[in-house]
Structure formats: C-alpha cells, structure tokens
Amino acid sequence: MKHDEGVEPAMAHEAKGSGSIAEKVAHQVAAQSEAARRLMDSGVTIWRADTCVIDPGVEVGAGTVIEPFVQLLGQTTLGSGCHVRSFSVIENCTVADDVLIRQSCVLAESSIAAGAKIGPFAHLRPGSEIGEDAHVGNFVETKKARLGKGAKANHLAYLGDSDVGEGTNIGAGVITCNYDGVNKHKTTIGKGCFVGSDSTLVAPVTLEDGSYVGAGSCITRDVPAGALAIGRARQVTREGWAEARRNRQGKVD
Structure with missing residues (x-):
C-alpha cells in the first residue's frame, strides 16, 4: 500500500516519535x-x-x-x-x-x-x-465497612455499609444485605458480638453489644444487647426415611 509522499504512517510515528507508547512505558x-x-x-x-x-x-x-x-x-x-x-x-x-x-x-x-x-x-x-x-x-x-479493634471476619464474608464493633466475630459465609434494589442501607454490629456462619443480615439492622446470631439465620429485626437471635426453619428428622425410599424405588446395581 502506497502513502502520499512526505506523510508518515501513524503507527510508525507512534512507535518511534516523541511521546510514543514505547517511550511512555519506558519512562514509567x-x-x-x-x-x-x-x-x-x-x-x-x-x-x-x-x-x-x-x-x-x-x-x-x-x-x-x-x-x-x-x-x-x-x-x-x-x-x-x-x-x-x-x-x-x-x-x-x-x-x-x-x-x-x-x-x-x-x-x-x-x-x-x-x-x-x-x-x-x-x-x-x-x-x-x-x-x-x-x-x-x-x-x-468489605465496602464502606469499619471493623473495630480485634474484630474478625476470617472466611468467605461480605461486609458492605457496615460498622462492626471491637472484638466481634463474623462467621464464615456471613452477608450484610445492604442493597434493596434502589438504596443502600447500613448494618450496625456492636462490641463483642458473635454472628454465626452462613447468616444474612438484612439492612437496615442493628445488633447491640454482646448479642449472638445462630448459624444459618436471616436477621431482619434489631437484636437487643446480650440476646440470641435465630431466624431459620426448625429441623425435622425422619428416622428410617432413606431406607424406606430405596425400598420403594427398588435397588439399583
């Protein structure tokens, strides 16, 4: 491909001219x-x-x-x-x-x-x-989250728009549900709290000092100081259910 006489291709100029990409990278x-x-x-x-x-x-x-x-x-x-x-x-x-x-x-x-x-x-x-x-x-x-002295969130958690007090322990899989689809809301967790694994805290919500949340809970209301909050379905155990199901369906080699 021919170029007009005296007109240098743009790529060639960028490669060797002043302020080229190569020169900028070298300077950086x-x-x-x-x-x-x-x-x-x-x-x-x-x-x-x-x-x-x-x-x-x-x-x-x-x-x-x-x-x-x-x-x-x-x-x-x-x-x-x-x-x-x-x-x-x-x-x-x-x-x-x-x-x-x-x-x-x-x-x-x-x-x-x-x-x-x-x-x-x-x-x-x-x-x-x-x-x-x-x-x-x-x-x-974490996002716009404050963790106080000695607070711990050691595994697989999301803390957004949150204030976590001193010495509080955040269990594995805990999520602060800070977004309702339109606005962001804050979760406040006091000092010395314990939030059990796989819990969801639906903001805006406050856990006062020394409160506990049972593992697997969905917390939608404030938890008073020193209280235990559990928000999950009750476990049902049916003895012998697995064997009865296999017998109904017939054994498979």
Whole structure:
C-alpha cells in the first residue's frame, strides 16, 4: 500500500516519535525502578524489585518487606514492620505499622490500623476502615465497612455499609444485605458480638453489644444487647426415611 509522499504512517510515528507508547512505558518503568531504589535505601526490603510495580508517590516505613509481584499504586502509605506477600495490589491506601497483608489481596482507598492481618484473597473496596489487630481473612470482601479493634471476619464474608464493633466475630459465609434494589442501607454490629456462619443480615439492622446470631439465620429485626437471635426453619428428622425410599424405588446395581 502506497502513502502520499512526505506523510508518515501513524503507527510508525507512534512507535518511534516523541511521546510514543514505547517511550511512555519506558519512562514509567524508570520512575517505578527509582521509587523502589529510594525505598530500599530507606530500609525497605523488596524481593525481586524488577517484578514489582511501585508508583513514585508511594511511601513505606523502614523494616517493611515487599515480596515479588506486588503492586503499590497511587498515594499508598505503608508503615514500618509490615509484610506484603506476593500478588497483592494496594492502591491509595493508608496502612499503619506491623500489618500483614497475605497473598493476592486487592485493597483500594482504605485504611488499615496497626497489627491488622489481611487475606489471603481479601478484597477491601473503597471506604473500608480496618481497626487495630483486626482480621479480614480469605475471600472476605468489605465496602464502606469499619471493623473495630480485634474484630474478625476470617472466611468467605461480605461486609458492605457496615460498622462492626471491637472484638466481634463474623462467621464464615456471613452477608450484610445492604442493597434493596434502589438504596443502600447500613448494618450496625456492636462490641463483642458473635454472628454465626452462613447468616444474612438484612439492612437496615442493628445488633447491640454482646448479642449472638445462630448459624444459618436471616436477621431482619434489631437484636437487643446480650440476646440470641435465630431466624431459620426448625429441623425435622425422619428416622428410617432413606431406607424406606430405596425400598420403594427398588435397588439399583
């Protein structure tokens, strides 16, 4: 294909001209490499810095360890003595001292207080505030959620538009049902509460201090302090039912 004389094809110009994609990428890589060197000079350990993406605006305290394939993006700040394991992505977050972020976590626009433990495979969406010594475990997602000191959500939970008090334990599979199809609503859980596994909390709802929720419950009304709430069907057990069914249907080899 012929081009008019003196007119350079656009792709060729982008490949070698000023401001080309290749040049922009090279500039970004150089800036990130300089950021990694700056952090290591200040006492941060970065294993395999060539595999990490660290933006120039990132600040990290001395004694923190960054494992391979970590991304620290935007204006993220990490304190001293933290440990960020491989494949985690942290963007525009504030992380205090002595925080452990396990493998493959995704954190955005959130804050994490000292001594907290996150992950593996946790997702902190914007507006999350994780308190001192709190735990957010594997496959837990938070959004506009505040966890108080020592609160724990260790397995397979969703906490959206939620306030969780100090020392409260959130069981596996717990969901705050914050969206009614039109508006978002808040779930408030007090101090020292226990929410049993596989429970759904239909917002707006409040669990007062020291209350318990039985596993597998659907909670639609407020729970007073120190009370036990159970919202599930009563179990029915029929002895001998399985054998009788097999006899009716006939045995299959």
